[in-house]
Amino acid sequence: MDLHNPKDLVDHAATLDCIHCGLCLRSCPTYQLTGVESSSPRGRVHLMRAVAEGRIEAGQDFEDEMDFCLLCRHCESVCPAGVQFGPMMEVTRDGLERRRGSSLRRLARRAAFAWLLPSRWALGAAAVLARFGQMSGLDRMVRALLGERGRFIDGAPAVPPARDRRRLPAVTPRHAAATDRGSVWMLEGCVMPILLGGTNRATVQALTALGHEVRVSQAMVCCGSLHAHNGERGLARKLARKAIEAFEAEPSLPIVVNSAGCGAHLRELAHLFEAKDPWRSRAADVAARVRDFSEVAAPILAGVARADGSGEAPITAAWDAPCHLCHGQAVRQPPLDVLDSLPGVDTRPLADSESCCGSAGLYSLLRPDDSSAVLEPKLESLRRSGAQVLVTANPGCQLQWSQGIARAGLDVRVAHLAELVAERYTPAVSPES
Ligand code: SF4
Ligand code: SF4
Structure with a gap:
């Protein structure tokens, strides 16, 4: 990919799907905030196309509008032309990130995406440090030292105590009184066990009560969803391969996901690979087995008084x-x-x-x-x-x-x-x- 070639920064063919009808404008949260066309889905598609055709530079204003988008994909649901906005934005963010070179910001991102999120050990150590900072007030001092750049600390969620951050077991048998409905994989996730371990344990409890034996891969950590959404498609691809290998260990089991962002990413895993790449069909096979928790629970509960x-x-x-x-x-x-x-x-x-x-x-x-x-x-x-x-x-x-x-x-x-x-x-x- 030549990042100086604007066509390689944008999926130009995908931008041509837009028929400029404007039906997406009212559903877009950033357009609702600003009322400005460039902050709308139609505006962003127009900007991407203009960059790809060399009519405008992919400068700071362009980057700002791409960063402002929440990637919520509400625009896709209302679009009559079937514009695939999410994948288009992932390609553009990936290109923009790679152009940003080796700035300090870029290095910090690499550390978070390449080192922290894919490693249970690093995530655990970060949780211990963050918990210590939050309990001791050190985080407020760091926030004061960093000034505006430390604003993310204000929104950082509270890290629960160690007893709530324990991993899920590799296998949990179904509830003794439940009808046997077979085994399922459950995606444990990277951040979930750290911040919302109680939700993960409740999901296992619910699935076993519904009649499933629950298996959790000890080999995989992060599915790469955050990477793909934030312009790190290369790393997302690497993590996708690990996820595919992990779930191929039991290739007939459904994969239950309790995180909508991860579920959406896993269902579209094949998009990360080129048509000729042998990983593409393996990714498609894994994607076809992904089920949101609600899709598993609803039909079973429908039969219960x-x-x-x-x-x-x-x-x-x-x-x-x-x-x-x-x-x-x-x-x-x-x-x-x-x-x-x-x-x-x-x-x-x-x-x-x-x-x-x-x-x-x-x-x-x-x-x-x-x-x-x-x-x-x-x-x-x-x-x-x-x-x-x-x-x-x-x-x-x-x-x-x-x-x-x-x-x-x-x-x-x-x-x-x-x-x-x-x-x-x-x-x-x-x-x-
Ligand atoms: S994905 Fe971006 S452009 Fe589309 S509705 Fe959400 S914020 Fe707006
Ligand atoms: S709804 Fe779809 S086709 Fe219409 S302007 Fe928005 S992105 Fe383009």
């Missing part, structure tokens, strides 16, 4: 669809079906539940003001819904909502869908067992 189960207190709940679940994977109905089938859960509609919450992977750390501004109207929708629990299915969204709700002073719990299933569904012991 709603009154069965937990004795937990009744709750009102609002579902907020993660972008990479509804727009990235077109999974919309299963999470609602799961909520409807759980005893004691009264589901309240949430206005604009398919619009982005502003989390967007690392976006909330890198652009905290824009991220908060995107969440603001959704907090108001949540307040109006009267729900006691905000339910979602993506780690970034869980953290973003938790921080926003705390800032707004709302008395609302944030829960992953799998946590509600784990709490409210227990398989009944059948008379013959």
Whole structure:
């Protein structure tokens, strides 16, 4: 790839799919913030095409608009021409990152993406350091020393104690009272065990209660989703190969994912490889086995009487669809079906539940003001819904909502869908067992 050739910075052919209808504008959170065409999907496609055709330079203004995009892919869901905005933006960000050379920022990114995220050891050490900093107040000192450049520390989520950061077992048998529904892989993830280990354990509990033996690969760490979304396609490809090899160890098992961003990435894994690359078909085979947790749970729970189960207190709940679940994977109905089938859960509609919450992977750390501004109207929708629990299915969204709700002073719990299933569904012991 020649990065001085603008055509290699942009997927020019993909930009030609846009028919300039403008139907995507109102769905775009950055356009809603600015009202400026260049901050809209149509505007960004137009900019990419102009760069590819040599009509404008890919300068600072161009980079700013590409960075401003949340990659929420809401525009894809409403586009009548089938413009594949997500893959297009991944190619452009990858090209921009590689042009940035060896600046300090670039080196810091390489350390995070190449060294930290793919290593359990490095992630564990970083968690110990971050926890120590947060408990001792050292993080505030570092924040003060770094000034504006340390703003990401303000949005860094609290690291839980070591007992909550333990790994999942390699194999967890199904619940003794559950009907045997076979084995599944579960993606443990890189950041999930560190920040949201409780969600992972609840997912295992729910899956085993639903009748699955749960297997967790000890060989793989990160699926590369954050890499692909943030302009590191080379590293994403490397991690994809590891994931493929790990899941090929049991090639007939479905792969259950409780993180919408990772699920969307794994389903599109083949896009990382050229047509002639033998890894492409292996990636496609793995992608075909990926299931969101809700897709596994919904059909099983549909056969269970709603009154069965937990004795937990009744709750009102609002579902907020993660972008990479509804727009990235077109999974919309299963999470609602799961909520409807759980005893004691009264589901309240949430206005604009398919619009982005502003989390967007690392976006909330890198652009905290824009991220908060995107969440603001959704907090108001949540307040109006009267729900006691905000339910979602993506780690970034869980953290973003938790921080926003705390800032707004709302008395609302944030829960992953799998946590509600784990709490409210227990398989009944059948008379013959
Ligand atoms: S991905 Fe989201 S933020 Fe980016 S252009 Fe599309 S709708 Fe707008
Ligand atoms: S909806 Fe699709 S075709 Fe229409 S302007 Fe937006 S990206 Fe282009």
